[in-house]
Amino acid sequence: MSEPTSTLTVPDTRIQQAPGLEAEEITVSFGRHRVLDRVSIALRPGETLGLAGPSGCGKSTLARVLALLLRPSRGTVRMDGHPISRWRHRAPQRTRVALIFQQPRMAVDPRFTLEDVFTEPLRATRRPLDRAYELAEDLGLTRELFTRRPHEVSDGQLQRACVARALALEPAYLICDEMTTMLDASTQAHLVSRIEAYRERTGAAVLAISHDTELLDRWTDGNVHSWAAHRGI
Amino acid sequence: MKLRVDGLTVRFRIPGATVHAVTDASFELSEGRCLALVGESGCGKSVMAHALLGLLPANATVTGHAWLDPTATRTDSSGEALDLITAPEKTLARQVRGRRIGLIPQSPAAHLTPVRTARAHLAETLRELGRTETPDALAARAGLRPEDLDRYPHQLSGGMAQRVANALALAGDPPLIIADEPTTGLDRPLVDATMTELRRLRDEGRAVLLITHDLRAAEQVADEVAVMYAGRIVELAEAESFFTRPRHPYARGLLDALPTRAFKPVPGRPPELTRLPAGCAFQPRCPLATPLCDEQPKLNGVACHHV
Amino acid sequence: MAAVEATAGRRPGRRPVLAVATLAVLVLAALVVPLVAQLDQQLVDLRSAGLPPSLAHPFGTDEVGRDVLLRSIYGLRVSMLVGLVAAVVSVVIGGLVGLVAGTLGGLVDRLLMRVVDGFNSLPHLLFGVFIVAMFAPSPTAVVVAVAVTHWTTAARIVRSEVLSLRGRPFVDAAISGGSTRARVIRRHFLPNLAPHLLLATVLMIPHAIWHETALSFLGLGLPPHMASLGNMINDGQRSLLAGDWWSSLFPGLLILLPTLALSALAQHVRDRANPRWRSELVL
Numbered sequence: 001m002s003e004p005t006s007t008l009t010v011p012d013t014r015i016q017q018a019p020g021l022e023a024e025e026i027t028v029s030f031g032r033h034r035v036l037d038r039v040s041i042a043l044r045p046g047e048t049l050g051l052a053g054p055s056g057c058g059k060s061t062l063a064r065v066l067a068l069l070l071r072p073s074r075g076t077v078r079m080d081g082h083p084i085s086r087w088r089h090r091a092p093q094r095t096r097v098a099l100i101f102q103q104p105r106m107a108v109d110p111r112f113t114l115e116d117v118f119t120e121p122l123r124a125t126r127r128p129l130d131r132a133y134e135l136a137e138d139l140g141l142t143r144e145l146f147t148r149r150p151h152e153v154s155d156g157q158l159q160r161a162c163v164a165r166a167l168a169l170e171p172a173y174l175i176c177d178e179m180t181t182m183l184d185a186s187t188q189a190h191l192v193s194r195i196e197a198y199r200e201r202t203g204a205a206v207l208a209i210s211h212d213t214e215l216l217d218r219w220t221d222g223n224v225h226s227w228a229a230h231r232g233i
Numbered sequence: 234m235k236l237r238v239d240g241l242t243v244r245f246r247i248p249g250a251t252v253h254a255v256t257d258a259s260f261e262l263s264e265g266r267c268l269a270l271v272g273e274s275g276c277g278k279s280v281m282a283h284a285l286l287g288l289l290p291a292n293a294t295v296t297g298h299a300w301l302d303p304t305a306t307r308t309d310s311s312g313e314a315l316d317l318i319t320a321p322e323k324t325l326a327r328q329v330r331g332r333r334i335g336l337i338p339q340s341p342a343a344h345l346t347p348v349r350t351a352r353a354h355l356a357e358t359l360r361e362l363g364r365t366e367t368p369d370a371l372a373a374r375a376g377l378r379p380e381d382l383d384r385y386p387h388q389l390s391g392g393m394a395q396r397v398a399n400a401l402a403l404a405g406d407p408p409l410i411i412a413d414e415p416t417t418g419l420d421r422p423l424v425d426a427t428m429t430e431l432r433r434l435r436d437e438g439r440a441v442l443l444i445t446h447d448l449r450a451a452e453q454v455a456d457e458v459a460v461m462y463a464g465r466i467v468e469l470a471e472a473e474s475f476f477t478r479p480r481h482p483y484a485r486g487l488l489d490a491l492p493t494r495a496f497k498p499v500p501g502r503p504p505e506l507t508r509l510p511a512g513c514a515f516q517p518r519c520p521l522a523t524p525l526c527d528e529q530p531k532l533n534g535v536a537c538h539h540v
Numbered sequence: 541m542a543a544v545e546a547t548a549g550r551r552p553g554r555r556p557v558l559a560v561a562t563l564a565v566l567v568l569a570a571l572v573v574p575l576v577a578q579l580d581q582q583l584v585d586l587r588s589a590g591l592p593p594s595l596a597h598p599f600g601t602d603e604v605g606r607d608v609l610l611r612s613i614y615g616l617r618v619s620m621l622v623g624l625v626a627a628v629v630s631v632v633i634g635g636l637v638g639l640v641a642g643t644l645g646g647l648v649d650r651l652l653m654r655v656v657d658g659f660n661s662l663p664h665l666l667f668g669v670f671i672v673a674m675f676a677p678s679p680t681a682v683v684v685a686v687a688v689t690h691w692t693t694a695a696r697i698v699r700s701e702v703l704s705l706r707g708r709p710f711v712d713a714a715i716s717g718g719s720t721r722a723r724v725i726r727r728h729f730l731p732n733l734a735p736h737l738l739l740a741t742v743l744m745i746p747h748a749i750w751h752e753t754a755l756s757f758l759g760l761g762l763p764p765h766m767a768s769l770g771n772m773i774n775d776g777q778r779s780l781l782a783g784d785w786w787s788s789l790f791p792g793l794l795i796l797l798p799t800l801a802l803s804a805l806a807q808h809v810r811d812r813a814n815p816r817w818r819s820e821l822v823l
Binding site: 064089095097124165 | 708709710712713714715716717718719720721723724727728731732
Binding site: 189 | 272273274391417418420421422446447448449486487490491492493496497498499502505
């Protein structure tokens with residue numbers, strides 16, 4: 001059995017405060033390979049928490065667990081105080097947490113237009129679409145881009161559509177997994193400012209995962225935890 | 234050796250439109266210097282690299298010149314100045330690529346054949362270029378150990394793959410290295426290591442053309458900076474003065490967007506390369522805009538009417 | 541990041557004009573001629589038996605005097621129709637199995653794949669013969685025989701594609717965005733599967749036609765009075781030794797032509813299905 005890849009703990013005192021999105025002693029194994037070993041983290045409403053660490057140490061796996069997309073082999077996830085017992089498409093609370101991925105090209109159906117991308121969550125939950133269009137515009141997408149397909153737009157434009165998609169259902173928890181690694185500084189600054197504006201307006205919580213410590217420091221005003229990494233292949 | 238780019242213009246024909254990818258680009262690069270070509274995604278920087286290497290597809294039209302001048306300070310395989318733009322494919326394949334210009338591509342692991350070891354790659358390249366150096370020796374120059382060479386691309390860590398790519402670019406001992414977005418997707422420590430590598434190459438006496446949108450990386454290695462916007466070079470300055478006193482409003486905006494500075498985005502969006510205005514393309518987003526900007530400013534260190 | 545990349549050096553093939561034209565002619569002939577021709581393809585005229593190709597009979601006549609050209613066209617119609625139906629049935633059955641296996645995964649997947657392996661291990665023609673022997677020779681029997689031995693191809697293709705799609709982050713994003721599993725299948729899997737299914741069908745048609753002709757050639761496929769290309773080749777082999785090459789060659793050509801045309805078309809469909817080919821600029 002390979003040695004544990006990563007451990008992370010957060011001071012216990014916070015668990016006593018207002019409930020948010022908490023992960024306790026999460027262990028994830030793929031076959032014999034243990035990707036996460038007893039990891040705990042808590043995200044409080046209204047806060048921006050940075051999680052810094054090198055690529056490949058399991059941060060993305062943790063992000064998927066927090067987004068209820070991956071069932072851990074062991075450990076508990078609690079949202080607003082209630083433990084999660086059903087996962088992926090069976091989890092009714094899944095729309096309260098949104099995940100933004102590092103590579104927008106992989107996170108978008110190649111056959112969708114940009115418009116399809118950012119309106120899909122509202123269509124899936126049968127809600128009016130106006131909100132999606134407002135978001136798209138706020139994030140810097142022009143009308144003429146709406147009908148384009150992913151291979152016809154740049155990574156920056158695609159990631160804007162992904163952020164619009166993530167915010168469409170007004171999630172209470174937003175996880176940004178290396179969201180800006182592929183982007184230039186101006187796009188990066190823009191997306192971060194929009195996300196922070198969203199957080200301030202709705203009181204949502206944001207977990208920013210990145211290997212870029214300067215970015216995280218600036219984004220979260222110093223509220224950064226580092227991922228004490230053990231070796232992993 | 235000197236690279237002189239003069240009025241380089243690249244257009245692509247697509248159904249119903251023309252993409253003005255690069256317009257009237259001019260700059261010089263001498264050996265022992267590093268020029269960083271910076272700009273937002275989609276501004277045409279990578280097209281420039283492809284144009285210099287003759288790797289543009291069939292629907293591209295290129296005008297202008299890119300002279301590769303040999304000088305006496307470094308031994309060069311051929312004695313005459315060569316215009317990369319008009320050179321025939323045979324010349325580019327036999328004399329230029331790998332021999333006079335080495336390319337370090339983006340995502341190095343993706344450029345390696347998955348079923349061959351790193352050693353096989355190096356050996357094949359060395360053989361093709363007619364070099365007598367052994368793969369191990371070449372690898373050592375790039376900071377790789379002999380045991381690393383026996384790995385397959387998927388077994389290489391990000392840093393090792395980068396070093397293999399560097400080794401491949403150096404195999405023919407080219408006087409000019411073009412690094413096309415070498416840091417995309419890499420961790421900061423790896424970015425720093427790559428920049429250290431490029432500094433070393435420059436200090437060895439090569440010319441390095443670094444194409445990147447990562448300004449923090451460019452700052453570590455550039456002697457000179459060229460900023461591209463909407464296909465044109467809008468500022469061309471010594472690195473020191475660029476990073477402390479950028480002149481063009483767009484350049485200032487780009488630097489302000491860094492998390493280590495003001496972390497403010499440049500307002501608005503870049504124009505579509507299929508519909509560029511006759512005047513300054515940055516006008517809609519520029520705090521200094523006046524009707525003067527309806528006329529295309531000339532590049533004189535900086536392409537702006539108000540600076 | 542983003543490089544401006546234009547792919548025009550390799551346009552998505554000139555439109556497959558020749559292939560489509562050939563197919564159009566064949567399909568048109570097969571549909572129109574039987575309706576319009578006053579001649580009866582069954583007309584036996586022993587005085588005209590065994591005539592080589594001439595102006596009156598461009599493909600010659602067979603051993604009982606029937607015009608080979610006319611019969612070939614009827615035969616083509618039958619063969620193409622049976623081939624099409626068999627191909628569609630195969631792909632639908634196979635596609636459903638593949639979708640279920642890929643989506644549900646786990647035990648269901650393993651079970652279904654063992655079933656696929658089982659069917660794959662059956663020798664096609666032999667099993668086809670077995671099935672046809674159970675029913676009276678008829679188009680239905682042939683369709684069943686082909687479908688039963690060929691659905692596994694589509695099942696494998698679809699399953700592998702579904703597995704690949706499931707792992708993609710955009711499926712995760714859809715689920716996060718409130719999609720149910722049914723919606724993910726409808727909005728993401730099916731549209732991405734459609735080109736594969738279309739391709740599988742187009743490629744399956746010539747294969748199905750061959751099987752039908754093979755079975756008919758063996759006398760086990762379609763009833764002998766139904767002109768099918770296989771039957772005709774079967775009949776033709778008797779006169780082949782006498783030197784009457786036309787009653788075997790022309791039906792054979794008419795099997796070959798749609799096959800080649802369909803293969804060319806399949807290639808084009810595959811190229812077009814890639815969304816990148818639709819526009820040539822990647823920014």
